[in-house]
Amino acid sequence: ETGVTQSPTHLIKTRGQQVTLRCSSQSGHNTVSWYQQALGQGPQFIFQYYREEENGRGNFPPRFSGLQFPNYSSELNVNALELDDSALYLCASSPRSREETQYFGPGTRLLVL
Amino acid sequence: AQSVTQLGSHVSVSEGALVLLRCNYSSSVPPYLFWYVQYPNQGLQLLLKYTTGATLVKGINGFEAEFKKSETSFHLTKPSAHMSDAAEYFCAVSRNTGNQFYFGTGTSLTVIP
Numbered sequence: 001e002t003g004v005t006q007s008p009t010h011l012i013k014t015r016g017q018q019v020t021l022r023c024s025s026q027s028g029h030n031t032v033s034w035y036q037q038a039l040g041q042g043p044q045f046i047f048q049y050y051r052e053e054e055n056g057r058g059n060f061p062p063r064f065s066g067l068q069f070p071n072y073s074s075e076l077n078v079n080a081l082e083l084d085d086s087a088l089y090l091c092a093s094s095p096r097s098r099e100e101t102q103y104f105g106p107g108t109r110l111l112v113l
Numbered sequence: 114a115q116s117v118t119q120l121g122s123h124v125s126v127s128e129g130a131l132v133l134l135r136c137n138y139s140s141s142v143p144p145y146l147f148w149y150v151q152y153p154n155q156g157l158q159l160l161l162k163y164t165t166g167a168t169l170v171k172g173i174n175g176f177e178a179e180f181k182k183s184e185t186s187f188h189l190t191k192p193s194a195h196m197s198d199a200a201e202y203f204c205a206v207s208r209n210t211g212n213q214f215y216f217g218t219g220t221s222l223t224v225i226p
Contacts, residue, residue, distance in 0.1 A: 004156075033214070035214075035216075040219075041218055041219070042117075042203050042216035042217050042218045042219050043157070043203070043214075043216045044216070045213050045214060045215065048213050056213050090156055090157065092157075101159050101162060102214060104149075104156040104157040106155055106156040107156050
């Protein structure tokens with residue numbers, strides 16, 4: 001059974017550019033959540049996808065968007081990058097139920113210059 | 114609304130000493146509570162979780178936590194610290210719909226030889 005994988009591991013972009021981050025969920029998990037972890041902070045919930053539909057969103061602007069595919073893999077897209085978008089982006093997969101553990105990938109570290 | 118407060122952003126203990134990391138939560142519904150550990154440049158790994166049932170929960174690597182509803186706390190303990198326990202620890206509460214997590218700001222644990 002493979003765990004959650006994310007690509008790329010590191011990324012450098014400049015202000016105003018767009019970026020796409022990818023996540024493959026753990027086998028059997030139909031829910032994917034994305035989190036932003038700024039340096040020295042806890043992860044902040046961006047949004048969650050369940051069966052290809054957005055299922056909740058945190059306090060992030062619309063330039064943060066996502067997709068979930070039929071195989072439950074997911075993408076996080078960020079448009080018009082800002083310096084403050086520099087962070088570790090974590091993907092987590094889980095079954096949908098509230099008591100279920102979220103399994104995290106290793107993250108993508110994004111640096112915006 | 115749900116939120117998590119971790120008291121003490123940095124904790125230092127001697128090897129072999131008791132580890133106590135504090136977590137208090139607020140939740141409008143019975144909470145589901147989690148502790149995760151993050152090693153440098155890695156994603157989050159589940160240590161333990163509380164959903165229902167026994168309030169003393171045992172996790173991996175000798176860690177345990179006790180859910181105390183009257184104190185709205187879920188403190189993490191380990192009787193004897195090991196050098197390999199040095200890491201960042203995050204407490205999280207699961208939102209009442211879906212399983213969107215709210216994380217604390219984390220506690221960095223240093224183990225002194």
